[in-house]
Amino acid sequence: GGGSTDSMKAAANNGLEKTKLKVGAIPIPDPAALYIANTKGFFKEEGLTIEPVTIQGGAVAVNSLKSEILDISQTNYVSTFSAVSKGEKLKLIADAYQAGPNTFVLMVPKNSPIQTPADLKGKTIAVNTFNNIGTLAVTATLKVAGLTKDDVTFKEFQFPQMAAALTTGQVDAAWMTEPFITVTQSDLGTRKLVDTMSGQTANFPIAGWMTTEEFAKNNPKTLAAFQRALARGQEIAAKDRKEVEAIVPTYTSIKKETAAVITLGTFPTTLNETRLQRVADLMAEYGILTGKLDVTTLLAPQPAATP
Amino acid sequence: MTIGARTLRGAVGVAGFLAAAEAAIRTGLLDARLLPPPSVVLREAALLPADPVFTAGLTGTVSRWLGGLALAIALAVPLGVLLGSLPGVERATRPLLEFLRPIPSVALIPLAILLVPDDFLMKVSVIVYASLWPILINTVYGLREVDPLAKDSLRAFGFGRASVLLRVSLPSTAPFIVTGVRLSAGIALVLAVSAELLAGGAEGLGVFVIRAGSGNRTDLMLAAVLWAGLGGMACNAALVAAERRVFRWHHLRSGVAS
Amino acid sequence: MTIGARTLRGAVGVAGFLAAAEAAIRTGLLDARLLPPPSVVLREAALLPADPVFTAGLTGTVSRWLGGLALAIALAVPLGVLLGSLPGVERATRPLLEFLRPIPSVALIPLAILLVPDDFLMKVSVIVYASLWPILINTVYGLREVDPLAKDSLRAFGFGRASVLLRVSLPSTAPFIVTGVRLSAGIALVLAVSAELLAGGAEGLGVFVIRAGSGNRTDLMLAAVLWAGLGGMACNAALVAAERRVFRWHHLRSGVAS
Amino acid sequence: MLKVDNLAHAYGSHHVLDGVDLTVGDGELVSVVGPSGCGKSTLLRSIAGLVRPAAGQVLINGVPVAQTPDDLAVVFQDYSRSLFPWMSAAANVALPLRRKGLSRRERRDAARAALEQVGLGGAAGKYPFEMSGGMQQRVAIARALAFRPALLLMDEPFASVDAQTREELEDLLLAVRATHNMSILLITHDIDESVYVGDRVVVLTRAPARVVQDLAVDLPFPRDQIATRELEAFVRLRAEVGKLVRGRPVDKESQ
Amino acid sequence: MLKVDNLAHAYGSHHVLDGVDLTVGDGELVSVVGPSGCGKSTLLRSIAGLVRPAAGQVLINGVPVAQTPDDLAVVFQDYSRSLFPWMSAAANVALPLRRKGLSRRERRDAARAALEQVGLGGAAGKYPFEMSGGMQQRVAIARALAFRPALLLMDEPFASVDAQTREELEDLLLAVRATHNMSILLITHDIDESVYVGDRVVVLTRAPARVVQDLAVDLPFPRDQIATRELEAFVRLRAEVGKLVRGRPVDKESQ
Numbered sequence A: 001g002g003g004s005t006d007s008m009k010a011a012a013n014n015g016l017e018k019t020k021l022k023v024g025a026i027p028i029p030d031p032a033a034l035y036i037a038n039t040k041g042f043f044k045e046e047g048l049t050i051e052p053v054t055i056q057g058g059a060v061a062v063n064s065l066k067s068e069i070l071d072i073s074q075t076n077y078v079s080t081f082s083a084v085s086k087g088e089k090l091k092l093i094a095d096a097y098q099a100g101p102n103t104f105v106l107m108v109p110k111n112s113p114i115q116t117p118a119d120l121k122g123k124t125i126a127v128n129t130f131n132n133i134g135t136l137a138v139t140a141t142l143k144v145a146g147l148t149k150d151d152v153t154f155k156e157f158q159f160p161q162m163a164a165a166l167t168t169g170q171v172d173a174a175w176m177t178e179p180f181i182t183v184t185q186s187d188l189g190t191r192k193l194v195d196t197m198s199g200q201t202a203n204f205p206i207a208g209w210m211t212t213e214e215f216a217k218n219n220p221k222t223l224a225a226f227q228r229a230l231a232r233g234q235e236i237a238a239k240d241r242k243e244v245e246a247i248v249p250t251y252t253s254i255k256k257e258t259a260a261v262i263t264l265g266t267f268p269t270t271l272n273e274t275r276l277q278r279v280a281d282l283m284a285e286y287g288i289l290t291g292k293l294d295v296t297t298l299l300a301p302q303p304a305a306t307p
Numbered sequence B, C: 001m002t003i004g005a006r007t008l009r010g011a012v013g014v015a016g017f018l019a020a021a022e023a024a025i026r027t028g029l030l031d032a033r034l035l036p037p038p039s040v041v042l043r044e045a046a047l048l049p050a051d052p053v054f055t056a057g058l059t060g061t062v063s064r065w066l067g068g069l070a071l072a073i074a075l076a077v078p079l080g081v082l083l084g085s086l087p088g089v090e091r092a093t094r095p096l097l098e099f100l101r102p103i104p105s106v107a108l109i110p111l112a113i114l115l116v117p118d119d120f121l122m123k124v125s126v127i128v129y130a131s132l133w134p135i136l137i138n139t140v141y142g143l144r145e146v147d148p149l150a151k152d153s154l155r156a157f158g159f160g161r162a163s164v165l166l167r168v169s170l171p172s173t174a175p176f177i178v179t180g181v182r183l184s185a186g187i188a189l190v191l192a193v194s195a196e197l198l199a200g201g202a203e204g205l206g207v208f209v210i211r212a213g214s215g216n217r218t219d220l221m222l223a224a225v226l227w228a229g230l231g232g233m234a235c236n237a238a239l240v241a242a243e244r245r246v247f248r249w250h251h252l253r254s255g256v257a258s
Numbered sequence D, E: 001m002l003k004v005d006n007l008a009h010a011y012g013s014h015h016v017l018d019g020v021d022l023t024v025g026d027g028e029l030v031s032v033v034g035p036s037g038c039g040k041s042t043l044l045r046s047i048a049g050l051v052r053p054a055a056g057q058v059l060i061n062g063v064p065v066a067q068t069p070d071d072l073a074v075v076f077q078d079y080s081r082s083l084f085p086w087m088s089a090a091a092n093v094a095l096p097l098r099r100k101g102l103s104r105r106e107r108r109d110a111a112r113a114a115l116e117q118v119g120l121g122g123a124a125g126k127y128p129f130e131m132s133g134g135m136q137q138r139v140a141i142a143r144a145l146a147f148r149p150a151l152l153l154m155d156e157p158f159a160s161v162d163a164q165t166r167e168e169l170e171d172l173l174l175a176v177r178a179t180h181n182m183s184i185l186l187i188t189h190d191i192d193e194s195v196y197v198g199d200r201v202v203v204l205t206r207a208p209a210r211v212v213q214d215l216a217v218d219l220p221f222p223r224d225q226i227a228t229r230e231l232e233a234f235v236r237l238r239a240e241v242g243k244l245v246r247g248r249p250v251d252k253e254s255q
Ligand SMILES: Nc1ncnc2c1ncn2[C@@H]1O[C@H](COP(=O)(O)OP(=O)(O)OP(=O)(O)O)[C@@H](O)[C@H]1O
Pocket: C256, D011, D014, D016, D035, D036, D037, D038, D039, D040, D041, D042, D043, D077, D207, D255, E126, E129, E130, E131, E132, E133, E134, E135, E160, E161, E162
């Protein structure tokens, strides 16, 4: 640790290429560590000033990174690997969030006749984006029930609209995440059909932090400083759920009461290539990626363990 | 100027624009990695009609676009006539309308999904909501511009409010209403695509654009957008041609004077 | 009618609308679990000005909105005047413009992000792109409607094209240009919010809406949208008031006749 | 037919009509003369129900008119703006005939006939902006005549036509009046004309207008452009109207 | 000053002017009379450079005019539409004076003075739609007079004013012409007027218009509304112009 003298020293010693960073993050629990680290002054101590920028998803974030509107952004791995396979030059900096049991589930209306995943044959399922984690996780779940993705119809709905789509019968099932699972369960009495993060997708890596290859090449010291500070935040998030519950309402609209009851995944403290390779392989298996993708080439150098 | 000559001039204009963009990119004025040169986009665009995903999307989007536009006209013209001819009502409802107008349809999509549990109708209602305003406002203001003496001329023959409206105010406002429709046609197309971008769906130009955009295929994205532009152009050309026929007197008069 | 009475009437209209919505939800016509009743939204809206995140967002959005609108006016009016007074140029550029017009700015946002490496400018350029058209088209068509004899009257005194434009065509088109500006103001606000929704940002009404959305807080989202509506209403009221002052003759004449 | 009773009107604080009394009997043609800006057009608009007078009333066949009386036609002073620019001359003339329940064909024939009468048989297909000032004015006259109203109000209807056409139109007016028993109120600046066509001439003062004199014109019918104007009674009446119009020194400031 | 040389014009296939020759000398006032729709306004618009004639040319001080000649003012027949509705009477009159490089104050004073001259001193602040037809027409006249052009073109400028005002305006025109040495071309339907104000009277045929006669008016100056009109020469000239105008039977179909 260290005080403000340390932070000034750090800036001088490390010779940071850039001290002000614009970091894109989605207002959901996944990037909690960024805010924890920022609130606790970990970035300051590294000589960095962080400006968190709210983004809606990873797709535009890639463009924002390329035009340097953002320096670093939250992303989900499936999007990143798709983008990379189409030629985007990106680097993964750190892990952020990993699915836990019941963090991504298929929900059906209270009195739906659908009782098991096998009943989904011929039904319509809401996902937030095509060819992304949702379709991947649902397809993996269908496989267990002996179905393929061609046995169902996917429809795109943003998470906030899924409840309406379910109640008005526009879809038969919806692939939801928190806080929507908890809220629709309590408000509308919707029912969990199946946890999509089990079996092939158990403990599935969801979100991480990325930047462009160019930025990583030109700002190694800054990136290392960022990684160190973020890792300290991530340690806290990983160990202490109370800290996460406290920080989430400050950068999302999730109410304190809700934050206390929602199911959370885990906050991995290392960026592990084996785990990530699983994602790429699964994507290849279900045809989201056309060939094999070696994720090791995407990882930015990891910092030495926090001093 | 003959139709042929007019088409030619227009083509020259568009070609010039594209050539300029091409040159800017080829010479490095614009970053080729960021923006594919028009020649590439044009080639992609030429290939698109062969892609069944694209054509299905285009058909869907165009049907929602034109459906929404037709509905917007059917709603906005009568409403505009009502408000334009009853200033009291206009003043009373103005705050409400002016409150509703700037509400982004994007923000209304959740509401629309809830209220209209049908994908087609939901998107159409979002299109109608956004494209209503130019017709409505141009109608209301066009009606105000009608020469009072022209109205008096018919009133003096004992014609009632409704007849005066139908026979004097509307014909004399018609050019402005059509201008409103032209504006609305553009907005309706924008919304037809945007609604797909935001509300998703199974097919559509917007869905195509999202996929191309998220897949680092700016060239494909622009190719699809190009088709949207062409659609808007075609619609506008049709409207202008209709205008020319219906408001012949208007063109004659302006032509004579200039 | 006094300003007070007008405000009152307007307030009654808005209140009636809200009461109807409230009733629809309270009576179960609309599902209260999916849609918060207006009373709840209003309470949230009333609390928002105390939220520094919201006020910072509002300030940011409003500055981009008004900045974009100002730029759109500054570009579209001269361009409209140019095209409206040089029919040859208008005909030559029409296809290009009509091609560009229906291109959804929302679909262009990913591209805009790539091309304009500054968040503020990127959003402003998207706003300008979308809100240019009503002013441009209303200006071009308004200029066509100018009585040829009015122009001849000044030309006969030896005034040149530019003077005739400035002293006859523009004043006589002004009401239509202002109508275009009113339309554009609404569109600019819609785009200011939509750009934030899609591209995100450090602050903004749209950013606030993203957060409310991903936190499943429809009440907050609608409360923010309500503020957007109020902003649009205020802007429109200002434009109408300006119009009333500047085009006093116009209102007098219509008033006398009706 | 028409009785104007103590009619008064003001635009804001500007008093224009100050208790005007006037009658037009059945089939009568009454000329109204008065200085420019005295309120003649306002009087006409009040009768037509287009201006709601501040005081007094207008009675048609004894019934007070609130709105535009039935069976009325008006030729406005500003003829060019009273024609519809998107219609040909014939369509302009035919339009009001819809009120008469005529068939399309009847309307067209009536319009053609009326245009012939005012010497515009060949210009039926022209748009207003393709016509000269005098031609436009004649279209407006034809529109009113084709309508065959019980009461015809005309506001300087011959101001823009040449001397010969003017005389022809004056005679046309007298002929139509005789055939169809129209009652006519004619506002004119031409003193000779007011006497030549009128059964009576009403002279107004400058604004706020009042009736100075209501002169009976006892000239024989049929009137003739040369013979009638040579009559001693015509010359006397004309001089009298002239004197009445010039009667008071015009206070220029107040116009 | 002005020389119109074999001017011809057609709207589409409709021939309107058919070789018109005309001159207006320095400080001369030439009246033009002719049947309604014969092409007088077209002639005036050609001189003002607002219509490009099909053949022939217009020379001002020997120089052919392509565009609007300098130092010209026009009073249009359709006065109501030639005024700018968003400006008061005074502003309408003052506007053209910008060309003269006058200061704001000078423009305002000149406008006031011109409005006074036409009897509208009290109506300077009114908008056109707040004025009667005759008042609007006088504003248009004031606007032209205030400009003090070298050449003044007037298209039936007194059609909408009462007899007395008309006479006053005729005398005003003569006075202004004398003081400022303006050359004036005046189109009128009033035969008396054409003789009373004119140095010459040009009579046109029906369309396509040609010059029938160019009559010199050798009446003494200063002219007087009563004395001049009683002169034998006046009565003779007036009858002659009348006869010329009526000269050929008007072919109604062709108008
Ligand atoms: N809409 C109006 N608003 C204000 N004042 C008006 C309006 N219309 C007319 N006036 C005023 O009323 C007076 C009478 O106008 P009106 O048109 O009745 O006169 P008029 O007798 O027809 O004159 P003219 O012979 O010149 O046509 C004028 O002084 C004019 O300024």
